[in-house]
Amino acid sequence: xxxxxxxxxxxxxxxxxxxxxxxxxxxxxxxxxxxxxxxxxxxxxxxxxxxxxxxxxxxxxxxxxxxxxxxxxxxxxxxxxxxxxxxxxxxxxxxxxxxxxxxxxxxxxxxxxxxxxxxxxxxxxxxxxxxxxxxxxxxxxxxxxxxxxxxxxxxxxxxxxxxxxxxxxxxxxxxxxxxxxxxxxxxxxxxxxxxxxxxxxxxxxxxxxxxxxxxxxxxxxxxxxxxxxxxxxxxxxxxxxxxxxxxxxxx
Numbered sequence: 486x487x488x489x490x491x492x493x494x495x496x497x498x499x500x501x502x503x504x505x506x507x508x509x510x511x512x513x514x515x516x517x518x519x520x521x522x523x524x525x526x527x528x529x530x531x532x533x534x535x536x537x538x539x540x541x542x543x544x545x546x547x548x549x550x551x552x553x554x555x556x557x558x559x560x561x562x563x564x565x566x567x568x569x570x571x572x573x574x575x576x577x578x579x580x581x582x583x584x585x586x587x588x589x590x591x592x593x594x595x596x597x598x599x600x601x602x603x604x605x606x607x608x609x610x611x612x613x614x615x616x617x618x619x620x621x622x623x624x625x626x627x628x629x630x631x632x633x634x635x636x637x638x639x640x641x642x643x644x645x646x647x648x649x650x651x652x653x654x655x656x657x658x659x660x661x662x663x664x665x666x667x668x669x670x671x672x673x674x675x676x677x678x679x680x681x682x683x684x685x686x687x688x689x690x691x692x693x694x695x696x697x698x699x700x701x702x703x704x705x706x707x708x709x710x711x712x713x714x715x716x717x718x719x720x721x722x723x724x725x726x727x728x729x730x731x732x733x734x735x736x
Contacts, residue, residue: 495558496657496689497523497546502555504541504712515541516712519555523658523691528684530700531693533709539693540662542709546691547580547660548572560657577605581651581659585666587643589635589650595622596631599649606654621653622646625679641672648679652688659683661692665699677702 504516516538523529531539544550545557548564557564559575567575589598600618603609622628625645635643644664651659661680665673677699684690692703700706708716 493524493526495522496525496527496560497521497691498556498558499545500556500558502545502552502557504538504545504550505553514712516545516552519712519714521707521714523689525657526684526687526689527705528681528690528703529692530703530706531691531709532695532697532700532706535695537709538712539709541712543660543662543691543693546658547582548576577602578654579657581654581656583644583647583651583659583661583664585663587635587640587647587667589643589646591635593634594631595627595633595635595638595646598635598646599631599653602650602654617653617655621649624652624683625649639672640668641675644668644672644676645679648676648683652683658689658691661690663693663695665694665696673699 499519499521502516502519502521503514506513506515519542531542533539541550545552548559548567551565560579564572564575590601593601596618599621600614603614603617606614619628619631622631625648627642627645627649630638630642630646635646638646644667648659648664651661659680664680665676668676673696680690680692681702690703692699694700704719706716706718707714708718
């Protein structure tokens with residue numbers, strides 16, 4: 486719920502979206518008839534077994550791929566009407582990505598990795614890039630390692646740097662694809678705590694996870710099976726908070 490009591494605006498709207506992959510004479514229906522809204526400020530997780538379409542859906546949301554059918558509105562704008570250059574500009578300015586494999590560039594320092602998305606921003610001064618980069622590193626607790634290289638960091642530290650890179654441009658939404666998949670339970674929990682902190686600061690987050698413990702950290706989970714949404718589950722904590730905002734007294 487927004488502060489004035491009205492529902493938050495939908496940041497993402499999918500209507501009847503499908504994705505079909507064609508290889509020789511074989512059609513693979515990765516997604517079928519997906520209807521989904523993600524309100525501004527929500528923390529949504531996407532769960533389901535391997536091969537169910539989770540990463541395909543995240544790729545569509547991040548404009549890394551295009552639907553075969555249906556409509557996708559991002560911040561009210563139909564993405565099907567966007568040129569390739571416009572889609573690239575939106576990815577750079579409005580979408581932050583966190584990947585399972587970190588995807589840091591080995592011969593760049595931590596600082597340079599985080600700063601990199603900002604170097605593609607037209608009209609941004611070097612001083613503003615520096616301020617934003619240092620602020621992002623401070624948010625994830627990695628400013629003290631800014632002159633190190635990825636190989637000098639643990640997996641958990643590398644993922645923290647990847648999160649800083651995702652949020653440095655102040656995106657509309659952060660898309661995280663199995664962000665804890667390459668981490669042990671302690672570091673995975675620390676990254677989840679970081680994502681929850683970002684959400685509490687107002688970030689909209691959409692996360693793919695196979696781990697039900699981490700899915701419970703979100704406000705809502707959609708479950709995919711064979712390319713379809715089979716369950717849309719609000720978690721108890723979100724429901725309690727909304728009841729409190731409506732004036733209910735809950736212990």
